Amino acid sequence: SGLFCDKSTSGHVAVHATHTLSFQAAKLAFLMPENNIFVGEFHILDIGLSRQYEDEEAAVHEIIDTAIIKAIIKTRNKFSHKGNFGHAALIAGSYGMMGAVILAAKGCMQAGTGKLTCYIPSCGYDIMQVSVPEAMCKVAGDKFIEGIGNIAGYDATGIGPGIGLQYGSAALLNEIFLSENKHFVLDADALNVLAADKKLLGEIPGGTVITPHIKEFERMFGASSNDFDRLQLAIEMAARLNIYIILKGHYTAIITPPGKVYFNNTGNAGMAKAGMGDILTGMVTGLMTQQYPLPEAAMLGVYLHGLAGDIACTKYSQQAMQASDLINCIGDAWKLLTQ
């Protein structure tokens, strides 16, 4: 089709296709937003290449498929109790943005978490207790979260949905980074706070997951001239900071510290709406809470989230489906993968 496989074709001539055929494996180029007008829908043809070749390819870039995900999912032991599925914490919300906490909390619980405590400002108290009766709430601050104190004892902690950018958010993050808890998922305004405080950015605890969309990524790490360069930058940053980066987009990429990139291919344009990212933050936090290791927790979270979105699209349409609708389809997504 005239596309370069692994670098930008920007400025070069390429065919605008509605369907693109490829041999054996999807080329990296197909997964890049900038090539959408060239690629259209792509289809993989099996031409009998050796498994070894594929495995080497897969060593760097891999598309997450159902088989990979099914192998990740753990069975729930019939004698287990809620303690076996961990205790998650969410630190989220501010005045006017409490919906983000509702969505993240439901995402977290529906990932299978045993217990969840939400740290919220008091302006979100009634809202959360009505909307998510399964979650406990601890209040810190009035319109914004502040002074949460020592929050030791959680198996994983999601931070950021709806916290806002007010004075004090950086101090909050710093406080959390220094706490005993060590399994973090950072999203939304937590990332914007880090973008504005590069020293704090350097202090993200190792093994943390961050879930930026492209704009948030650019605020944190600078702009790139094209999708390929941005991916390369993400690989470098994941290694330097020893973090997992979930770079959100149509083919969300999960980048590990040693430089492996997993592309997700569930999800659809109906998910380009407010609140969808909050759910993902909750789901990945919830899976980490259940002792799913990384990058598996990230892969499973991203895949389930997109699959639930695909089911919601079928039920409610791309246009009308809301973040709340996606949540209602998480159960169906689990069932598709476990039955």
Place this chain on the structure above:
Amino acid sequence: SGLFCDKSTSGHVAVHATHTLSFQAAKLAFLMPENNIFVGEFHILDIGLSRQYEDEEAAVHEIIDTAIIKAIIKTRNKFSHKGNFGHAALIAGSYGMMGAVILAAKGCMQAGTGKLTCYIPSCGYDIMQVSVPEAMCKVAGDKFIEGIGNIAGYDATGIGPGIGLQYGSAALLNEIFLSENKHFVLDADALNVLAADKKLLGEIPGGTVITPHIKEFERMFGASSNDFDRLQLAIEMAARLNIYIILKGHYTAIITPPGKVYFNNTGNAGMAKAGMGDILTGMVTGLMTQQYPLPEAAMLGVYLHGLAGDIACTKYSQQAMQASDLINCIGDAWKLLTQ
């Protein structure tokens, strides 16, 4: 049947029919409430008139059909993100009328909008955050909206559901009209405010959509002796003020500044209930937010709203169907039009 085609038959003798047959195209008279007892159900017979004749007819009055609507609908690009679907604003609500904001906000989001911020009085804060977690809220005023300040940055803005008629509403509208935002949908009490302040009425920004029912229309522009005269008056006012008028009724009419009239034929008498208009305001605002041009955004909004109402009627009955039920059918309506 003895009806005049394009003027009132009031005072003249005509047959009371339960079924009316017509050649080739629906006559304007069939769409007028005052002729309901004469027309009953009408049916169109194709008698092979030239397409040219029809096209000329259509130049003035046109019934919106599924084909027209399907041609309007835009596909959501698979690499799109929420920024591609715009940021809407709703300015709505007052003490005791916050339900109007819930309904408008859900209508707006289910039109496919990327993000939504609701400007509400503080008495509606908990209500909105619990009911529409996908929407952000900004609070201005206590029991009524006041002092929203500069609200620049929104792709379209819906104003009016539940704002009330208290002192200050006119100032609020004036403030909004002078802001940088330029795509407005005005409804409900916003129209009643304009009706009471004819100077302000003259300052509606060009390209604004207003959505009066007949009483609101008459308050704004004066009474008419019959449906035909009112339609004519609406055509004149749309031209003079350079606005789009959605004149709500069983065959809701969309009147454009150059005088074209589109009649909608979705919807049913189950929609003659509180809150239905609030949803429409939200939907049209949401479509404009996604860069649907006018009058297409108005046509699609009105058609979808009525279609969702028809589906709700089938599911919940004409009598019992509520505005909330219609919202739950917007997804089904989109699916009928896109699958």
Place this chain on the structure above:
Amino acid sequence: SGLFCDKSTSGHVAVHATHTLSFQAAKLAFLMPENNIFVGEFHILDIGLSRQYEDEEAAVHEIIDTAIIKAIIKTRNKFSHKGNFGHAALIAGSYGMMGAVILAAKGCMQAGTGKLTCYIPSCGYDIMQVSVPEAMCKVAGDKFIEGIGNIAGYDATGIGPGIGLQYGSAALLNEIFLSENKHFVLDADALNVLAADKKLLGEIPGGTVITPHIKEFERMFGASSNDFDRLQLAIEMAARLNIYIILKGHYTAIITPPGKVYFNNTGNAGMAKAGMGDILTGMVTGLMTQQYPLPEAAMLGVYLHGLAGDIACTKYSQQAMQASDLINCIGDAWKLLTQ
């Protein structure tokens, strides 16, 4: 079977049957709770009695059947708007009993009402706006309703669910009785207030509907030695006060001022739960709001309410079905009667 047809068999010997057969029409005795152990399930055999005989019987006691109800239901004109379906008022609620207003309001709206305004104490404001976005609220009093002022302008008004028995309730009722509004439905604590203030009881406006269960009836009008005597007392009271009495029970009886008694046979023991009566109050109010005359509004309300309960029983079981579930089945009940 040994039962007397139209008086109590208490103290007499009768067969305990699981099935009872009867000729041509159900005997009054079958509908009385006290005879349940004798009658079991009853079955009507057609033995060819003249229609005239039946009609005379029906002149006093009649079982409401589907045909009667279908004849009562009015079609919604396709050019109608919400104004055509009236504006209802509910005066209900107190601290800790706001659920009663939610249920009554939903019942009222799902009866097909155009608009609804709820008069509530301020402690119910958020609760109502979140739960019933279609209804407007006006606040009068803090923990109890007081000082609602002149509420003229409503087509019908339901009073009583959850208002409590505090000091001031009698004054409230007195105030309402003297207002311009003249179509009232009185229920629950409104009846208990009347029971405690016999002078006020004498001032119920003519044409009012009251909806007591047996205990409330006895508080108002005194105890009866058996079901037959109580029915006779109700007939006398309906005549003396010129009111319609909906005497709630398994075979709810509607008693008119001239002494006609209609027995309802929809409904089931799953409805013997909190909140069911509140819904009925709302439904009857809503039907009167739409200009259904009496006793038709009462008959249709009671029948629909029981039918929705029967559908809810099938969907949710007798044990688990809640008042909220019944509300969700009102649409199905309307559909059974109109399609």
Place this chain on the structure above:
Amino acid sequence: SGLFCDKSTSGHVAVHATHTLSFQAAKLAFLMPENNIFVGEFHILDIGLSRQYEDEEAAVHEIIDTAIIKAIIKTRNKFSHKGNFGHAALIAGSYGMMGAVILAAKGCMQAGTGKLTCYIPSCGYDIMQVSVPEAMCKVAGDKFIEGIGNIAGYDATGIGPGIGLQYGSAALLNEIFLSENKHFVLDADALNVLAADKKLLGEIPGGTVITPHIKEFERMFGASSNDFDRLQLAIEMAARLNIYIILKGHYTAIITPPGKVYFNNTGNAGMAKAGMGDILTGMVTGLMTQQYPLPEAAMLGVYLHGLAGDIACTKYSQQAMQASDLINCIGDAWKLLTQ
């Protein structure tokens, strides 16, 4: 398989099986968590033992099956009213833990209870009235329940979900134990309070039901070296305190004062999540309110709760199913048992 039938195999050699066959009846060992890795799924083979032998076995340990449960369930009389199904009380909730009351209240009502009053701190008032409109609320205390006064008049009372461990909880329990009410279900923090105040523990009214999970049980009565010893300790404590113990786990055991043990086999690992126990407390309280005797109320409650969980698992998946989802399946569970 090498397991001891009625004592711990800990430290001994046994086969690790995925399927275990047994003759005639399930051995006690199969129901113990510690043997899960040995037993896997077990299957009962009928080898024609005399009924007498089985009955003797059953005299001590019995697995609750559908036939037992169907025999327990009472029919709702068609002339019954809500008074016939009793008035329950729940004393539950504190700041940040109000979800527990929502879940317990819904569980209580869906057990078929006639009326329910919830005693809650004022911080839960809006939350409860929005979430459970069928329940009435009485407020005692601000962030924690205190000073509920005399609560005589309830048919059964559930105490504990979400009450917290603050200063005053012991006094609250003491106050309740001394009240006129005599049918109690104690759960969650009520048990933790008793665990910390052994004198109060000795004053539990006879006939009370307690519903500890294993950790709560150990806090109350001390640790056991294995599952068999713990069961033996529970039998001793039930006898000494004259209480019914619902010892929660995969095979929840109901232990009666005379030492009979009923094992439940409905339920699944999807129920190992926050809020599930709160529902059970509500359900058992609701059944006792309807005059189900003990241990039948406990057996039916536990069985229904697990069955609803099994249905929820099928609908929503083990991972995603929430306590709220289980509640939505209680109706289906009742239908399976009564139709």
